[in-house]
Amino acid sequence: MVYVSKIRLKVTKKMNKEKFELMKSLVQKNDAKILFFVMDGLGGLPHPDFEDKTELEIAKHPNLDRLIKKGICGLTDPVFPGITPGSGPAHLSLFGYNPMEHQIGRGLLDTLGIDFDFTQNDMAARGNFATIDENGIITDRRAGRISTQKNEEICKLLSNIKISGVEIFLKTVKEHRFSVIFRSPSLNDEIEDTDPQKEGLKPLPAIAKTEKAKSAAELVNKFIAEAEKILKNHYPVNSLLLRGFSKMIKLEKYQEVFQLNPASIAVYPMYRGLTKLLGMNVLDAGQSIKDEFDCLKKNYSNYDYFFMHIKKTDTYGEDGNFEEKVKIIEEFDEQFERVFALNPDVIVITGDHSTPALMKGHSWHSVPSIIYSKVCRHDSVETFNEKECLKGGIGRISAQYLMSLAMANAGKLKKFGA
Amino acid sequence: MVYVSKIRLKVTKKMNKEKFELMKSLVQKNDAKILFFVMDGLGGLPHPDFEDKTELEIAKHPNLDRLIKKGICGLTDPVFPGITPGSGPAHLSLFGYNPMEHQIGRGLLDTLGIDFDFTQNDMAARGNFATIDENGIITDRRAGRISTQKNEEICKLLSNIKISGVEIFLKTVKEHRFSVIFRSPSLNDEIEDTDPQKEGLKPLPAIAKTEKAKSAAELVNKFIAEAEKILKNHYPVNSLLLRGFSKMIKLEKYQEVFQLNPASIAVYPMYRGLTKLLGMNVLDAGQSIKDEFDCLKKNYSNYDYFFMHIKKTDTYGEDGNFEEKVKIIEEFDEQFERVFALNPDVIVITGDHSTPALMKGHSWHSVPSIIYSKVCRHDSVETFNEKECLKGGIGRISAQYLMSLAMANAGKLKKFGA
Numbered sequence: 138m139v140y141v142s143k144i145r146l147k148v149t150k151k152m153n154k155e156k157f158e159l160m161k162s163l164v165q166k167n168d169a170k171i172l173f174f175v176m177d178g179l180g181g182l183p184h185p186d187f188e189d190k191t192e193l194e195i196a197k198h199p200n201l202d203r204l205i206k207k208g209i210c211g212l213t214d215p216v217f218p219g220i221t222p223g224s225g226p227a228h229l230s231l232f233g234y235n236p237m238e239h240q241i242g243r244g245l246l247d248t249l250g251i252d253f254d255f256t257q258n259d260m261a262a263r264g265n266f267a268t269i270d271e272n273g274i275i276t277d278r279r280a281g282r283i284s285t286q287k288n289e290e291i292c293k294l295l296s297n298i299k300i301s302g303v304e305i306f307l308k309t310v311k312e313h314r315f316s317v318i319f320r321s322p323s324l325n326d327e328i329e330d331t332d333p334q335k336e337g338l339k340p341l342p343a344i345a346k347t348e349k350a351k352s353a354a355e356l357v358n359k360f361i362a363e364a365e366k367i368l369k370n371h372y373p374v375n376s377l378l379l380r381g382f383s384k385m386i387k388l389e390k391y392q393e394v395f396q397l398n399p400a401s402i403a404v405y406p407m408y409r410g411l412t413k414l415l416g417m418n419v420l421d422a423g424q425s426i427k428d429e430f431d432c433l434k435k436n437y438s439n440y441d442y443f444f445m446h447i448k449k450t451d452t453y454g455e456d457g458n459f460e461e462k463v464k465i466i467e468e469f470d471e472q473f474e475r476v477f478a479l480n481p482d483v484i485v486i487t488g489d490h491s492t493p494a495l496m497k498g499h500s501w502h503s504v505p506s507i508i509y510s511k512v513c514r515h516d517s518v519e520t521f522n523e524k525e526c527l528k529g530g531i532g533r534i535s536a537q538y539l540m541s542l543a544m545a546n547a548g549k550l551k552k553f554g555a
Numbered sequence: 556m557v558y559v560s561k562i563r564l565k566v567t568k569k570m571n572k573e574k575f576e577l578m579k580s581l582v583q584k585n586d587a588k589i590l591f592f593v594m595d596g597l598g599g600l601p602h603p604d605f606e607d608k609t610e611l612e613i614a615k616h617p618n619l620d621r622l623i624k625k626g627i628c629g630l631t632d633p634v635f636p637g638i639t640p641g642s643g644p645a646h647l648s649l650f651g652y653n654p655m656e657h658q659i660g661r662g663l664l665d666t667l668g669i670d671f672d673f674t675q676n677d678m679a680a681r682g683n684f685a686t687i688d689e690n691g692i693i694t695d696r697r698a699g700r701i702s703t704q705k706n707e708e709i710c711k712l713l714s715n716i717k718i719s720g721v722e723i724f725l726k727t728v729k730e731h732r733f734s735v736i737f738r739s740p741s742l743n744d745e746i747e748d749t750d751p752q753k754e755g756l757k758p759l760p761a762i763a764k765t766e767k768a769k770s771a772a773e774l775v776n777k778f779i780a781e782a783e784k785i786l787k788n789h790y791p792v793n794s795l796l797l798r799g800f801s802k803m804i805k806l807e808k809y810q811e812v813f814q815l816n817p818a819s820i821a822v823y824p825m826y827r828g829l830t831k832l833l834g835m836n837v838l839d840a841g842q843s844i845k846d847e848f849d850c851l852k853k854n855y856s857n858y859d860y861f862f863m864h865i866k867k868t869d870t871y872g873e874d875g876n877f878e879e880k881v882k883i884i885e886e887f888d889e890q891f892e893r894v895f896a897l898n899p900d901v902i903v904i905t906g907d908h909s910t911p912a913l914m915k916g917h918s919w920h921s922v923p924s925i926i927y928s929k930v931c932r933h934d935s936v937e938t939f940n941e942k943e944c945l946k947g948g949i950g951r952i953s954a955q956y957l958m959s960l961a962m963a964n965a966g967k968l969k970k971f972g973a
Contacts, residue, residue, distance in 0.1 A: 165675055177563030182930060184934050191932075203969060212950065216577075216971060217956065217959065218579070218952055218956035218959055218960050218963075218964060219958075219960040219961075219963040219968060220577070220578070220581070220959065220963070220968065220970060220971050221963065221968065221969075221970045221971065222970035222971050223968070223970050223971060223973045224972075224973070225972045226971055226972040226973050229973075236971075236972070237573055237577055240972060241972065241973065242973070245973040246973045247973075271792065291658075379973075382762055407789065451800050493930075493932075495930070496930060500930070500963075500972075501960070501963040501968070503950075523932060523948075524934060524935055524948075526950055527934060527946060527947070527950070529947070532950060532951070533949075533950030533951070533952070
């Protein structure tokens with residue numbers, strides 16, 4: 138798997154560069170505004186309990202249907218047909234990057250949610266504070282779910298650990314959960330988890346999967362040893378378990394690639410972190426969908442690209458809760474009416490992948506998508522759902538092209554060649 | 556041209572690796588069964604003598620239409636739009652491999668049909684036994700179409716030829732036709748045919764097209780010289796003509812790539828040979844379409860992937876016999892009814908390419924295709940033909956994705972990324 142992903146990395150860099158660099162070379166700045174709406178896990182499947190219809194087919198969305206009267210519809214593949222993506226690859230694709238080139242490790246993805254300024258020298262891992270007995274056996278992987286406040290105290294203490302050649306940052310997430318970031322040049326993240334994921338076992342040492350990762354693994358083990366010394370008198374917290382070691386990924390910023398002044402509106406921390414990586418200005422999105430649209434309206438004049446992420450379509454999809462997913466779509470549609478007044482130049486509405494309530498999880502199915510602009514060559518689709526999008530003018534394309542299409546519709550891409 | 560195709564090869568190798576390796580890294584084994592039906596040359600063109608309809612539009616196929624009520628349709632490109640493929644590339648694509656990366660030489664393709672266990676060190680060529688006169692001029696390229704029995708006797712004799720550093724195998728095909736396989740490490744197959752394809756000329760020497768192929772060409776010439784000595788007293792057979800020198804291609808087996816236990820049901824020898832290369836268990840398919848479905852039923856419980864190949868749709872297409880091609884489709888449909896009782900998890904029905912009776916040959920036209928599973932997101936297509944497939948949920952994709960989609964629908968692909 139490690140080997141595979143290495144082959145892939147080399148290869149895709151070349152493949153991706155070609156199209157990506159071409160687009161980059163054509164970007165021109167103007168005042169046009171792009172609104173990019175992502176309903177997480179939007180796509181669905183016909184459900185036997187609901188007239189054999191999909192979530193989008195059951196939901197009422199008069200405002201989206203009003204938009205597509207002047208828009209163009211289609212279906213997008215996050216990676217390629219048959220591949221079910223996690224949130225990381227699915228979003229990178231929507232942002233216009235090749236999801237096979239830039240892979241975000243679990244630890245990094247989970248750590249992106251915390252308020253932290255990552256650098257290219259950072260390696261992150263997610264951590265649990267845990268309880269071990271006198272024999273070093275894990276008796277509680279969550280140290281009795283200590284309070285977030287207690288967590289903060291302990292993180293503060295552990296932040297004092299000094300290991301030469303490396304900076305170490307500890308960040309409280311919640312209760313027993315924290316993130317640790319090791320900052321040092323040329324760390325290699327191919328390290329096994331120290332969390333055995335089970336009680337009744339000893340914490341594992343950090344083992345390097347490759348020669349290159351040896352020094353990083355040693356560093357991690359040193360840190361754990363130091364930490365356990367400090368934690369001796371903080372029962373129930375007397376150990377820690379680390380997993381998902383991952384290096385910061387190199388992503389060109391939106392400012393460089395698209396010459397945009399981008400803003401991100403997302404309630405869920407992970408998406409705030411991810412868009413921050415891309416150079417987006419992370420706005421205060423509040424908690425509800427209405428809050429997110431309030432945020433859009435408030436900041437509308439300050440940016441030329443807005444990414445808005447709606448989380449709960451995916452959450453309810455994963456719960457298999459068809460009706461609640463329908464309600465979220467309807468809630469989004471109701472708020473979306475406010476966008477017409479803003480009269481943006483380009484609107485994209487899509488999902489990062491499908492999460493059919495029927496399957497209770499992410500799926501490979503292509504994602505219904507809308508692009509609106511005054512020059513989008515609108516098609517004859519009249520209502521927004523999976524079946525209708527089949528007839529749409531976008532056809533079936535890779536989700537990576539939504540961004541180049543958005544840029545083109547905004548007049549932000551020059552002609553290629555004479 | 557050679558230069559160009561070499562560039563293309565390099566590039567596509569990379570392109571392919573990327574997606575192929577990603578898919579491979581996501582494969583997980585389960586008990587789901589995939590049935591993969593290929594009607595060779597399935598796609599057609601509207602025919603003026605038949606109400607300006609295609610073979611599929613004229614044919615009655617109630618069972619396929621019953622399947623698509625719960626299935627999803629679309630059009631597939633064997634290579635890319637505009638490319639008319641031979642059977643080799645067309646099938647490699649259906650099997651999920653990049654047809655531009657793995658190119659099967661003519662000699663190999665023709666030799667695949669014989670019952671022979673190829674190794675990576677083998678170079679195959681197709682041969683004719685021929686008659687030459689005292690001046691070495693070819694008087695009969697087929698040596699009077701000698702009996703297959705006579706052919707076998709001669710192959711036996713020639714199998715005694717010993718050349719150091721190489722094993723030589725002669726295999727009777729039929730009448731005057733045979734295959735020769737040279738087994739030795741590092742043979743290079745860039746060798747000109749020795750068959751001038753005309754009578755009244757002398758057989759040509761085997762000429763190396765490249766420096767690398769020199770030693771292989773010498774080997775072939777040595778073999779021919781030895782053979783002609785032996786054939787002195789076997790008039791009308793006193794010479795042999797070789798063409799289509801081709802090395803064995805390296806293809807990862809289905810077991811490795813897809814972790815499947817695959818079986819192949821094909822009447823036509825070439826497809827038995829090709830699927831054997833991929834590690835498929837080649838079953839006794841009998842002679843008729845009914846035999847093939849009997850074979851499927853008999854072996855259904857023993858494998859989790861079945862490839863079934865129907866040859867005659869292509870044969871009649873190439874003959875320009877519209878009505879007979881229609882009948883084969885109807886015969887397939889009639890037998891297909893038996894599949895419903897087996898209740899497989901995933902069904903794919905497609906063609907390797909189009910062979911419109913109107914054109915009497917393979918064509919570049921995209922191929923009508925069906926995927927069925929309980930989670931395929933079925934579309935509103937109601938009958939199976941080229942026009943209706945345009946409205947289908949698969950859209951227009953590369954035929955290579957039929958396999959990744961089949962695997963996804965079978966629950967055999969894990970999620971990519973966090």
